[in-house]
Amino acid sequence: MKNSETLTRQAKLLAQSQHGQQKTFGKDTLAKIPGGHTQGNELHHLAIIDLYEPFFTNLNKQDQFVMADTLHSMGVRVANDPLNLISIPMKVHRGESSKKDPGGIHAQALKDGIQINNSSDIARGTFVTASGKTTKPVNDLLNRIRNAPLEDRLAILPDFVDINQGGLDEKLRNMGLSFPTREENIQTYNREIEAEHIQVQLDHINRVVNKEADLAGAPKSGEKRAGANIDSALRGGYISLEELEAINPSFLEAYTKLRASL
DSSP states (O other): OOOHHHHHHHHHHHHHTTTOOOSSOOHHHHHTSTTOOOTTOEEEESSOHHHHHHHHTTOOHHHHHHHHHHHHHTTOOOTTOGGGEEEEOHHHHHOOSOTTOOOOHHHHHHHHTOSOOTTSHHHHTOOBOTTSOBOOOOHHHHHHHHTSOHHHHHHHHHHHIIIIIHHHHHHHHHTTOOOOOHHHHHHHHHHHHHHHHHHHHHHHHHHHHHHHHHHTTOOSSSHHHHHHHHHHHHHTTSOOHHHHHHHOHHHHHHHHHHHHHO
16 A cells, blocks of 8 residues: 555645646645645645746657656745745735736736736736846747756756746745745655655565465465465565564564464
């Protein structure tokens, strides 16, 4: 049986590699958001959907999977991963209808040129820097990314993440918001990878010991089947009696009694 952490990682990547933006969020997602979700707040994607869209567009499903996994390894969770969501007041998210209001996080990020979409100033070439210079349009660059092979997209991803995601994260923290750092997300990713590797090893061991038990004519279930599986695991060096006892002392006791009765 696969452990829940491995299943969670695989399910996340399969869903997020399509990079769709849902309009509603299930209770399971809401319950896993760091810091929780307050009724009346809005959910903000830390890795803004539009910002990463060019990196996913026109890739096949396998390459989209690789893109999502690579971003995870860099501490960037995408789409509706709970680690990519933060519950914030509407004012912080979208701003208010006031000339004095600087706008929510999206308006400020667009103004500063760190959120990019097709209609943003920086994309259209109408963005003015702090020094008064007008930047060149980046829509052509975004289109080149959308049509580039996976390897080329991955090559520019680290700089893109550092500049744009770094700027977004800094702006949110300056607004007094708290959420996992990219370093913390990398640690989570590493734990998920370790759990996945362990599961692969366990699946292999399970197949081997069950095959040997079948060849030995052991019953399909019951104590004798369990004993045959343990015999196979011990012979194959997959586990020792000491490790069996460490897992659960009752396992070793039951196994010893079973062997004595045969």
